[in-house]
Amino acid sequence: MDVRYESVRMTTPLHRIDKFSVPAPAMDEFLARIQHIHEILGRQPGIIRNDVISLVDGDSAYNVVTAVTWESHESLRKAGSVVAADVAATGFDRTEFLARLGVTADYGTYA
Numbered sequence: 001m002d003v004r005y006e007s008v009r010m011t012t013p014l015h016r017i018d019k020f021s022v023p024a025p026a027m028d029e030f031l032a033r034i035q036h037i038h039e040i041l042g043r044q045p046g047i048i049r050n051d052v053i054s055l056v057d058g059d060s061a062y063n064v065v066t067a068v069t070w071e072s073h074e075s076l077r078k079a080g081s082v083v084a085a086d087v088a089a090t091g092f093d094r095t096e097f098l099a100r101l102g103v104t105a106d107y108g109t110y111a
Helices: 024-042 074-091 094-101
Strands: 014-021 048-055 064-071 104-110
Touching: 014 074, 024 048, 024 064, 024 074, 064 074, 064 104
Parallel strands: none
Antiparallel strands: 014 064, 014 104, 048 064
């Protein structure tokens, strides 16, 4: 098990929160990809909440946030495997995609 999860019980709900700074010209293409991934996530067992949030007011380096809550570490791990299979099947390259669109990202999992 990843050492960062040692203090988190395997049944503790986990929150995957990803923040993105997306240039305006790239927003439509970026959100289409996010929608695709979140449709996959929304069909996975153990999902509690699945939000894609856009900044509407305030001064922030990030203008899109995704927040997905899972009922356990195991459900998060299994969903990650399903997304990885989709990425492999489609040949999607996240690093290239973000670089081409000029998107910066900050990823994290919280308990």
